[in-house]
Amino acid sequence: MFSIYITSFIVGGLICVIGQLLFDVAKLTPAHTLCILVVTGSVLDGLGLYEPLIDFAGTGATIPITSFGNALTHGALAEAEKHGLIGVLTGMFEVTSSGISAAILFGFIASFIFKPKGSV
Template sequence: MEFLWAFLVGGAICLIGQVLLDAAKLTPVQMLVVMAIVGIVLDGFHLYEHLVELAGAGATVPLTGFGYSLVHGAMEEGAKGLFKITDGVFEIASTTIVFSILFSVAAALFFKPRGSTG
């Protein structure tokens, strides 16, 4: 049952992102920012935690999950002290950030961009 919920919630989040791209005519970068902010706002109101409990990876893997992980860590560490907030931001989201950088470097090394000469 948890796989079904992960598929349905993750699919719904991706559907919303696709609607933003097609109907709202947002660029991919604008859609990324909007989806991350939605995750941030939902976690700020403690609503995204319910999605994570229900859907697991279906809620944490899409772009909204990245915003959630940034803010959730900051809120947890912020409760311990004001200067701990920056530690919390990178505690949960560090894996996502590191792998994003590594895969971007690998893609840049192995693939040639379109329109390049040489």
């Protein structure tokens, strides 16, 4: 139970390290890096590897953007299991709706409150 805090830190940190290597070594922009990580998460779930990672690392696996790809695939697969091919399309946002709705909601609210500041 307690070990999840350690594995969360280490796994989450390591996924970020992969991102940093894509920044500095592969010279990719943040947008390209994040897209690659999302696709990776989605493929890992297709191979059935991401869920075990969540069991092992908790938020270390659910907080990095890879989990977004995983959640999309997971939702699609769960629906596909029930309804066949059509489920691939309909199930996509089943699991991951909270992240996107929270981002839209808080982003919109922020635009009422904040102004960008050009400080260092």
